[in-house]
Amino acid sequence: MKILVANLGSTSFKYRLFEMTNEQVLARGGVERIGSVESRAFVESAGVREELTVQAKDHAVAVRLCLAQLADPKRACLRDPSELAAIGFKAVHAKDVTGVQRVDERVLQAMEEYADVAPAHNPPYIAAMRLLNQQLPQIPLVAAFETGFHETIPDAHRYYAVPLEWAEQHGIKRWGFHGASHRYIAGRASELLRKPDAKIISCHLGGSSSLCAIQAGKSVANSLGMSPQTGLPHNNRVGDFDVFALPALLRGTGKSLEQLLDDLANRSGLQGLSGFNDLRDIEAAAAKGEPRAELALSVFVGAVRHYLGAYLVILGGADAIVFTGGIGENSVRMRESICQNLEWFGIQLDSVRNAVAKGESTIHSENSRVQLWIMPTNEELIVARQAKSLLERK
């Protein structure tokens, strides 16, 4: 069974093609600058990369083009485009429509209802999914929702203290996100620790970031809440924020509520504090003594440690803390700062190991009771597995 896992942006489409009998990636590729006169398509299979300029006016044209490239006899990743069993999507938010779903009108309408709750994520997915359903109706589309892994979060960590009917009628509760990544880490960590009931704190730190407390493979808390804007500061999204700051901001700035929400979703987080979007630039600026950069790093580290402490209490300790995502996997400085002075909790980082670690590896010292790991996540594999299980159920 061959499944294509798609990653969509408003003007981009990237994919990995999986052969599910052995879970191998047969090819990866995509199209960038969709909608412009000169879109760029690239495809990489069996170690060979090819790039070409194409005309892809929309996502449906881009997908057709990619399928034709994959079926090209010189590549032969697909016998023909109809061999594709499904396109899987890491979809973000559709309220109580969660888990893994065939993309139909009911699912699209539920995503639409929350388009303004997940403004960076839902709109491009809805637009592309609708177009693909219309133009390539022979290919099943499957959405694996980020909220699905968090269905096991108990009420104590799910409910906000608001009028109860808001939760029931409007879905105002902590849904949790980054489900594909935390699900992968839950499975991989319990395999590596050889402990199915392990207590794991998964730290997905990247363009957007969250911590997840995992017990026996199940999510029991996630720092992302009602929307993917909450919890830790993200690259340009705010993280936790007091809504009663809004009246003061409305008065003080003269901006509308929509403009302020746009600032919180696009010009806040690490970028709002430091002026830079990418952690590498922030670390470089901090190394030159730039105070705003230092402030952004310390706020980020403070927020990670805040949730780390909370999750150690929720789980009653941890067998392992796992770092993943672009920052978690690559930033020596962030891992070092997050783990500082936690000896009392049995957490001791080995600075030398931390500095040289690459890929899946341990970074704790001999005396650490809690194991510290770097694990590259694999969200696409989780989406492919979920899509496969849905197709086999039907």
Ligand code: ADP
């Ligand atoms: P996304 O959440 O968008 O999938 P990633 O998980 O790929 O993003 O993380 C992207 C972020 O990882 C970048 O914004 C950058 O800040 C950070 N990053 C990547 N490589 C490094 C590195 N070597 N050192 C520090 N930060 C890094």
